[in-house]
Amino acid sequence: MQNEELYEEIDSSQSITQRYLGLSLTKFLSLIFIVLALGVYIGVLLYGTNSLEVLFELQEYENYLQSETSRLKHENAELQREYFELKEISAQ
Incomplete structure (x- = not known):
């Protein structure tokens, strides 16, 4: 009988978060807020x-x-063509 009364007293004094997670309500809410x-x-x-x-600037820079x-x-x-024309002229 004493055990049942003790369990009932514990169950009624603890919040849901203390029963299932082992945390007080304020700690649980603080943890949720931080997350x-x-x-x-x-x-x-x-x-x-x-x-x-940054993405748009990099795409613009890539273009x-x-x-x-x-x-x-x-x-x-163009410059290579001009170079070879001049080389051909100088060879003649």
Whole structure:
């Protein structure tokens, strides 16, 4: 009989979080808040406006480099043609 009364007293004095998780309600809520805040912070770091701006700037820079490469190849072909024409003229 004493054991049953003791269990009933323990059950009624503990909160749900203490019974199932072993944490007081304030500690449990604090832990939940910390986990949510950390999740939001990491989400902003990964998917925030800074990340998008950097991505767009890198894509723009990549397009610039590709067009610059194409322009330099064309310029190189022109200069090589001119070089070989001059070399042919000097050989004659």
